[in-house]
Structure formats: C-alpha cells, structure tokens
Amino acid sequence: MANMSLKKQPMPEQDPNIRNKNFKEVALGYTGEMAVEEAQRCLQCKTAPCVAGCPVNVRIPQFIAKVTAGDFTGAYSEIAQTNSLPAVCGRVCPQESQCEGKCVRGIKGEPVAVGRLERFVADWQMQNGKDEIKRPESNGQKVAVVGAGPAGLTCAGDLAKLGYSVTIYEALHTAGGVLVYGIPEFRLPKAIVAKEVNKLKELGVTIENNMVIGKMNSVDELFDEGYEAVFIGSGAGLPSFMNIPGENLLGVYSANEYLTRINLMKAYLKDYDTPIAVSHKVAVVGGGNVAMDAARCAKRMGAEEVYIVYRRSEQELPARAEEVHHAKEEGIIFKVLNNPVAILGDPKGLVSGIECVEMELGQHDASGRRSPIPKEGSNFIIDVDTVIMSIGTSPNPLIRSTTTSLEANKYGCLIADESGATTKEGVFAGGDAVTGAATVILAMGAGKNAAKAIDVYIKEKHQQ
Numbered sequence: 001m002a003n004m005s006l007k008k009q010p011m012p013e014q015d016p017n018i019r020n021k022n023f024k025e026v027a028l029g030y031t032g033e034m035a036v037e038e039a040q041r042c043l044q045c046k047t048a049p050c051v052a053g054c055p056v057n058v059r060i061p062q063f064i065a066k067v068t069a070g071d072f073t074g075a076y077s078e079i080a081q082t083n084s085l086p087a088v089c090g091r092v093c094p095q096e097s098q099c100e101g102k103c104v105r106g107i108k109g110e111p112v113a114v115g116r117l118e119r120f121v122a123d124w125q126m127q128n129g130k131d132e133i134k135r136p137e138s139n140g141q142k143v144a145v146v147g148a149g150p151a152g153l154t155c156a157g158d159l160a161k162l163g164y165s166v167t168i169y170e171a172l173h174t175a176g177g178v179l180v181y182g183i184p185e186f187r188l189p190k191a192i193v194a195k196e197v198n199k200l201k202e203l204g205v206t207i208e209n210n211m212v213i214g215k216m217n218s219v220d221e222l223f224d225e226g227y228e229a230v231f232i233g234s235g236a237g238l239p240s241f242m243n244i245p246g247e248n249l250l251g252v253y254s255a256n257e258y259l260t261r262i263n264l265m266k267a268y269l270k271d272y273d274t275p276i277a278v279s280h281k282v283a284v285v286g287g288g289n290v291a292m293d294a295a296r297c298a299k300r301m302g303a304e305e306v307y308i309v310y311r312r313s314e315q316e317l318p319a320r321a322e323e324v325h326h327a328k329e330e331g332i333i334f335k336v337l338n339n340p341v342a343i344l345g346d347p348k349g350l351v352s353g354i355e356c357v358e359m360e361l362g363q364h365d366a367s368g369r370r371s372p373i374p375k376e377g378s379n380f381i382i383d384v385d386t387v388i389m390s391i392g393t394s395p396n397p398l399i400r401s402t403t404t405s406l407e408a409n410k411y412g413c414l415i416a417d418e419s420g421a422t423t424k425e426g427v428f429a430g431g432d433a434v435t436g437a438a439t440v441i442l443a444m445g446a447g448k449n450a451a452k453a454i455d456v457y458i459k460e461k462h463q464q
Contacts, residue, residue, distance in 0.1 A: 003040035006109030011116055016329035020299050023185040023268050026326060027091075030120040032072070039067035042112045045104055050114060053102035055445030056082050056089075056154075060099060060114055067117055076125040079118060084157040084200065085150065085444065087126065087192045090119025092183060093441045094320055126195055133202040139163035141458055144227040146213045146399065149177020150440045151233030151431030153200060154447030155454075160203045162455055167227075169211040174264065177235055178432075179440070181264040182256070184293050186300070190263075214398035219406065219427060228461065229426050229454045232414065233447060236393045236432035242285070246343025247389070251277055251351030255286070255294045255390035262297050279386035281305045283354045285340055286390030287312070290437075292323040294388045295332045306332050307382060311339035311359050311372040337361075339372065341379065343387050353381045395433045411436060420450030421457075428454055 012028040013019075019026050030038065042064045050060045059078045066075035079086045095101070095115035103111030143159050145152045148170035156166045174180050176193045201207065213219065213234070222230050239254030241247050258276075261267045267274035282298040284291050287310035298306045308327070310317060314336050317324055328334070337359045344353040358378035361370035395413055400406045405424040407415045413436050420428040430446025432438055 002043060003037060005041060008041075008110045008113040009034045009038040009116070011113075016326075016331075019186065020296070020330035023300055025189055026186050029123055030116055032070075032120075032124070035067055035072075035117055035120040036070060038113050039064045039117060041105060042068070043104060049102040049104065050099040050112075053098045053100075055098065055441045056448055058083050058086075058089075058099070058118070063121065064112070064114070064117060067121065072121055072124045073129050075121045076129060079121060082448075083118075083444075084154050085196045085440075086118055087122035088150070088179060088188065088196060089441055089444070090115050090117075090122055091188050091192075092179075092439075094439055096321065098441065126192075133199060135202075135204045136161055136163045138165060141165065142167070142227045143454060143458075144169065144222045144225075144230045146219075146230065146232045147171075147177060147234040147431075147433070148175035148197070148207055148209075149233055149235050149431065149443065150179065151235075151433070151443040151447040151450075152177070152231065153197065154444040155231045155233060155428075155430070155451045156205045156447075157200050157203060158448055158451035159454060160200065160205050162451070164455075164458075165204070165206075167206045167208060169213050169217070170207060170209050171212045171234075172264065173209050175207050175209065177233075181260045182290065182293070184259070184263055184297050185268070186296070187293070212398070214400075214402040219399065219403040219424070223426065228458050229428060231420070231447070231450050231454065232399060232422070232427065232429040232433055233431045233443070234396065234399060234433045235443075236395045236413075236437045238394045238396045238412070239389065240392045240394065241389055242340065242391060244340060244342050246345055246351070249343055249345040249351050249387075250349050251279075251386045252343060253277075253386070253388045255284070255290045255388050256393060258294055258388050259290070259297065262301070268297075268301060276301070277386055279303045281307075281382075281384040282386045282388065283307045283309050283340075283382055283384045284388045284390055285309050285354075286392075287317040287319055287336075288390065288392075289319045289323055291388075291390035292319045292327050292332075294390055296327055296330055298386070298388070299330055299332065303386070305384075307335050307384070308332055309335045309338050309340060309354070309356060309382070311337070312369060313337055313361060316369050335382070337372070339374065340387075344381065351385050351387055353383050354387055355379060355381050393432075393437045395436070418449065419453035420446060421453060426457070428457075 063078035100111040265274040266272040267276040342355040359372040407423040431443030
C-alpha cells in the first residue's frame with residue numbers, strides 16, 4: 001500500500017554543534033526500515049517524469065519498487081544500469097532541481113526522497129552485496145581519457161563495458177577530480193569515492209596518476225600512441241578573482257586551493273603536516289556550493305567566526321538549499337547584499353580585514369537575476385584574518401595550448417556539440433571543461449553521451 005504522507009522520511013544527522021567541530025559525515029543515512037517506508041511514497045507513475053529529470057536516466061521507479069519489496073540488491077542492479085557512481089550521486093546531486101523536482105508527489109507535498117534512497121541502496125550494496133564484475137571481451141580498440149573526475153570516470157566506465165581498452169590520465173596523485181579535492185569529507189567520504197573508482201579498475205580501466213596532459217604528453221602524442229579517440233574531462237580548476245586591492249596579501253586563498261589543502265592534502269588530520277593558515281575570523285566571498293563547503297570547512301578548522309559575503313540576496317544564493325540550511329545550523333554568518341571592494345592588510349602583509357559595500361537589487365540581467373547595485377557611501381569593514389575567494393572557476397588552458405584545432409570560447413571552455421565532439425577530429429570533451437563549473441551529475445551525463453559518440457565514431461571509422 002502506498003504511503004501517502006506529504007513529508008519525506010527525515011534524514012538522521014549529526015547535531016550541528018558537534019558536527020561543526022569534526023569532518024565526519026553530516027547525514028547518517030536511512031535504515032532499511034526508513035528506506036522501505038520512504039519508497040512506499042512513490043506512486044510508480046507510468047510517465048516517470050523523475051527519469052526525465054535525471055541527466056543519466058536512472059531507472060528510478062524500477063529501483064524504488066525493488067526497495068519497497070526489500071530487494072536492495074535488485075534495486076542496486078537497476079541503478080547500476082545507467083549510473084557508475086550511485087553512492088556519490090546519492091550524496092551530492094541537486095535532486096531538488098532534477099529528479100525530485102519532477103516528482104508528482106512534490107505538487108502537494110514533498111517529493112519522494114530519490115537521492116536518499118539511491119544513497120541507501122549504494123551504501124547497502126557496498127556493505128552487504130557482492131559485486132561480480134565481469135570484464136567484457138576486448139574489441140581491440142584503445143581510448144584515452146584525460147581527467148579522473150566525474151565526466152572522465154563515467155565515460156571510461158561506459159566505454160570499458162563496450163569492450164574498449166581505456167586509460168585515464170589524471171594530473172593529481174588520486175583519482176576522483178572534484179570529488180576528492182573539492183567536496184569535503186563531511187559531505188562525501190573519500191572512502192566512498194575510492195570504492196567507486198575501484199569498481200572501474202575491476203572493469204579493466206587503467207588509471208595513470210600524476211600525468212599532466214599538455215605537459216608530459218600532448219593530445220596529439222596520445223594519438224601517436226595508438227589511441228583511436230580521446231575524451232577530455234579535465235574540469236574547471238582555474239580559480240577566478242575579483243581584481244580588487246589586497247588580493248595578493250597573505251591569508252587570501254582561492255576556494256580551490258583552500259579546499260584542496262583540506263580535502264586532498266588532509267590538512268584537517270593532525271598526522272598530516274599540510275600547511276594551512278590558522279584562521280580566527282574568515283570571510284568567504286561567493287554564494288555557491290563551493291563557498292558553503294569552504295565556509296563549513298573553515299569552521300571545522302577552528303575559526304571562531306565565518307562569514308559568507310554575497311552580493312545578491314538570500315533568494316538568489318546559487319547553493320543548494322540543503323547546504324545553506326546546514327551552514328546556518330553550524331553557525332556560519334551570512335552577509336548578503338554585500339560586496340567586497342578591497343582586502344585590507346597589516347604592516348606584515350597579512351590580511352586584517354575586508355572592506356565591503358552594501359548592495360541593492362536592480363533590474364534583471366542576462367542570468368535572469370536582479371543586478372546588484374552598490375549603495376553610495378555604505379562602505380564598512382569586517383574584521384577578518386583570512387579571505388577565501390569562491391566566485392567561480394574556468395578550465396585550465398594548458399591542454400588546448402599544446403595541440404592544434406582544439407577551439408575554446410571566450411571563457412576558455414572547449415567548444416563541443418551535444419555528443420561531446422570537439423573541433424578536433426577524434427577528440428571529445430564534456431563536463432566542466434565544456435560548460436564551466438557545474439554539477440557532478442551533469443558532468444556524468446556528458447561523459448555518458450561522449451562514450452556513446454566515441455563508440456559510434458570508432459565503429460564508423462573502421463567501416464570506411
């Protein structure tokens with residue numbers, strides 16, 4: 001019988017005043033009983049609008065039906081047909097604007113908790129199931145993938161299932177891309193990412209770490225080594241700054257650097273000697289998910305006061321509502337409708353404050369949001385010793401600068417069509433390298449599309 005409750009099963013969580021001092025996962029996950037009860041809220045719509053809202057087209061009604069029946073292994077099999085990283089997606093996907101945003105139950109109440117159920121199923125399978133991964137028979141063709149982030153991992157996994165010999169070239173010493181250097185442990189445990197990556201290795205995917213394509217090898221050289229196609233999923237890791245006075249002071253970070261030091265280089269663990277400033281008062285400039293991650297990390301690293309400084313109102317915050325809610329619970333102070341105009345320093349060149357100006361919202365701009373306009377004479381100073389800039393990133397130009405015919409737009413993003421095909425024959429791209437900074441699941445969707453296109457490209461090439 002369907003569960004007609006208008007509310008989702010609440011997600012068990014750590015107490016805010018405890019979790020803001022540790023890096024353990026905030027959300028504790030459903031029990032089996034909770035999962036079954038939540039799954040019973042699904043109406044099993046024939047049109048399945050939730051699937052249309054998923055960039056990788058997870059078989060949502062089918063996997064939820066299996067959960068309802070208590071068949072968690074079967075539920076995992078349904079998810080795994082289209083999603084290579086379910087434990088990741090269940091934690092970090094913006095379900096509220098994708099699958100859950102299309103859920104019929106959301107019309108008169110809360111949508112079915114698709115993300116929480118996906119996370120439960122993936123975690124249950126890791127703890128209790130036995131994955132019998134069979135390597136498909138090789139088709140004799142080789143494909144290179146640049147970048148072991150969500151787009152690259154997904155593309156590699158789908159190609160490996162089709163029989164291709166796939167090698168991923170990753171610049172960092174650990175596979176995962178933004179999943180390991182950007183998203184904090186308290187949102188996505190690195191052990192979860194490692195397990196998902198190991199499944200791809202068992203499928204036959206080779207991962208070469210510490211390989212900077214564009215420096216150690218060019219894209220052209222990959223073709224010389226016998227690869228018949230190349231997929232570029234190198235992300236968008238080049239940070240943006242505001243070009244205001246004081247950005248060169250000691251104590252100013254890009255969010256990418258700050259999060260990489262904490263997440264990938266383990267600065268939050270006492271037995272690691274990763275250098276990072278001991279901050280007491282921190283200002284994070286920006287309002288996206290990365291800004292929330294940086295602010296919440298700063299709080300956990302011991303900062304007494306952490307501010308989010310954002311030039312628009314709270315309604316325009318681009319971060320997920322859940323992340324904003326968690327940040328507020330953990331004591332992050334929101335200074336909305338404020339914009340930095342300068343970073344102040346002391347005689348030693350250390351950050352001593354950030355000067356801001358109050359803003360008001362004017363007419364709507366090209367993004368559909370109201371443009372922020374400074375209020376004359378409203379300048380004020382926030383006393384801080386650390387400033388973290390989180391106002392966006394762009395793709396690193398290294399790869400395209402070392403090859404020919406690979407074109408990019410004015411923002412540095414590679415030009416590619418819907419299939420992922422770039423302006424250079426045999427080279428495909430997807431994820432943040434094409435779109436600029438976006439979500440994990442959109443990058444995964446681009447990786448899936450490119451894998452299909454690469455398969456068609458190579459088959460047609462051999463038919464000629």
